Amino acid sequence: MTESIMFQGTASDSGKSWAAAALCRVLKQRGLKVAPFKSQNMALNSFITEKGDEMGRAQVFQAEAAGVKPDPRMNPVLLKPSTDQDSQVIVMGHVLADMSAVTYHNYKPKLKPRVKAIYENLAAENDVMVLEGAGSPAEINLNDRDIVNMGMAEMAHSPVILVADIDKGGVFAAIYGTIKLLPEADQKRVKGIIINKFRGDKRLLVSGNKMIEKLTGIPVIGVLPMADVDLDEEDSVALTRKPRQRDQSKALDVAVIDLAKISNFTDFHSLEIQPDVSVRYVRYPDELETPDLLIIPGSKNTNEDLRVLKETGFDTAILRAHQRGSMVAGICGGYQILGQQLRDPDEIESMIMHQAGLGLLDTKTVFNHVKTTTQAIAQKGHLQLKGYEIHMGTTTLGPNAKPFAQIIRTNGEPTNRLDGAVAIDGTVWGTYLHGIFDNTKWTRQLLNQLRQVKGLAPLVDTSLPLSAYKEEQYNRLAQVFTENIDMAELDRILAESAGPQMEGDK
Incomplete structure (x- = not known):
């Protein structure tokens, strides 16, 4: 028994x-x-x-x-x-x-x-x-x-x-x-x-x-x-223990916006264990400054979190950080927030039916009743990236954005569709793929790109595979x-x- x-x-x-x-x-x-x-x-x-x-x-x-x-x-x-x-x-x-x-x-x-x-x-x-x-x-x-x-x-x-x-x-x-x-x-x-x-x-x-x-x-x-x-820590109480200030001993400063309805903050665990990265969770606009990488994470209520960003002045702080040289990234709901427009005509997520996004990506998102829940493999350049999608809404790209990656398999089955968006100058990007930073080779390439901007030599990826x-x-x-x-x-x-x-x- x-x-x-x-x-x-x-x-x-x-x-x-x-x-x-x-x-x-x-x-x-x-x-x-x-x-x-x-x-x-x-x-x-x-x-x-x-x-x-x-x-x-x-x-x-x-x-x-x-x-x-x-x-x-x-x-x-x-x-x-x-x-x-x-x-x-x-x-x-x-x-x-x-x-x-x-x-x-x-x-x-x-x-x-x-x-x-x-x-x-x-x-x-x-x-x-x-x-x-x-x-x-x-x-x-x-x-x-x-x-x-x-x-x-x-x-x-x-x-x-x-x-x-x-x-x-x-x-x-x-x-x-x-x-x-x-x-x-x-x-x-x-x-x-x-x-x-x-x-x-x-x-x-x-x-x-x-x-x-x-x-x-x-x-x-x-x-x-x-x-x-x-x-990984699942409970939202764990966020109260996350660093709020930069570790000055680390070369790279990564700031994650602590949204009111933040979801899947476990996405950033793989960044936290990188030897040259300080990950901090930012609760107030005046804490943001100019990080090397600014991330807007996933959200269970994207439109409501976007409204709060505007009410608190976070939107201005994010735009200012980008103007001063921060790379800006969005994961899932954060990706939607970076776009030009969010529409929710059926009030699926909230009572906000239409709202302008931050405008850093030439994209538009419409929320619908279909929830996408898939494991995915994406082709990005010569690398295959693994991740998973959990989102409501469909995002379309305008002429001033290019796809982040191409999805080639979902739930083990072949497919052919595009994911995410990248601004023409490459300084802003977004993706629906949770777990994107678990792909250590791609993550090290990204981090070395940030190091190069600061005049630092690249690091060789000597870390164990995440599974190990x-x-x-x-x-x-x-x-x-x-x-x-x-x-x-x-x-x-x-x-x-x-x-x-x-x-x-x-």
Whole structure:
């Protein structure tokens, strides 16, 4: 029978995604067939599978850690917020509808049997399932219709490990409060506690760990340090930790506009690991200055983000930076923003039906009801670039723009269409391809072009292929996990999960 274990957190960004990825890699190293699972994910960072299905990026890097291909069954429900009240609801990789928070809450009981069936289908193919919750299980206003925390643990007959972030402060109060707010049956389901993001001497925690064990009756099975492991971060909270100022020791300054509805900021992870690049996320126009490369990223609500850029004076700051010599690039929604005109006659993204873009590219975009979700291979010069597309809208080029690349395959099938646009002078470009900077040879060519402008010698690309770099990081994550977790206790919890019914099941 398939074993299972679930990581839930005292709050968002507690580290449950990393813990799940670490265990996936540990179990893979043991030769077991393992799959991650998060029934419902809310994120603007998403990924497109080989078959064109959309899913959350956390389950993608967990799948990579497990050594398996991403599968929409690993994240059957993805919520992509478009406003503070509404989200696009994606089920098994495809858009179901746009719903308000209240409408979706009332709809969840209809999703529950489908989520359960999807989980069981995936579990039947694996030795171990590693589940992840969302936010906190102690959201007492939502728990009557929960399908992602204890509600999912009950469907999967899965024991729970509670992950608590000590870096935020108040870790023991968070642990105690989370557990004691749960119904008694759900308290019994929690079999272990992990304290995450610890800095300092662990001996200082011993007395506190013993007290929280006595208060809750649940063992602390490990204390994970604040480790130097470089993985994609999906949660938007991670943006608050991104650099706001330039690292003066790096030759190249790359500024990413921190849009209100920024999506897929994981696009820039490959730039962040380049030895000569400082990537900073700019929140205010007066922070922008004149970077070597200015990037407008993807957006879940392009027209609204463009409106905010204009209201805050960011549009003027971007145009001024370009005039002073910054190369300007746009990814997906950022590419649309760079154009002459954006039209949304059916109010698909927002109530803004027509708006002038920044005018740096001779393009026009019309939003339509068809959502493009494809993996793609593009030909650009002598290089083939891999990426994926997630966008609403069709963009056409005027006479003062040329295509960025030619798409030659989508979802594994041959095709022949154009992508993106480049200004005639080459100083502005845009593309619909997410993951464009993961193409390390092309990225180094671009960076060397920026170096040449500054009179710097080019760098030879000596970096590991991105896949090899990720493998190093997953192995490092697994090492940190096994060195700081009571693996014997974790294995015992896993073994008990395969029984006919566990304590806490109704």
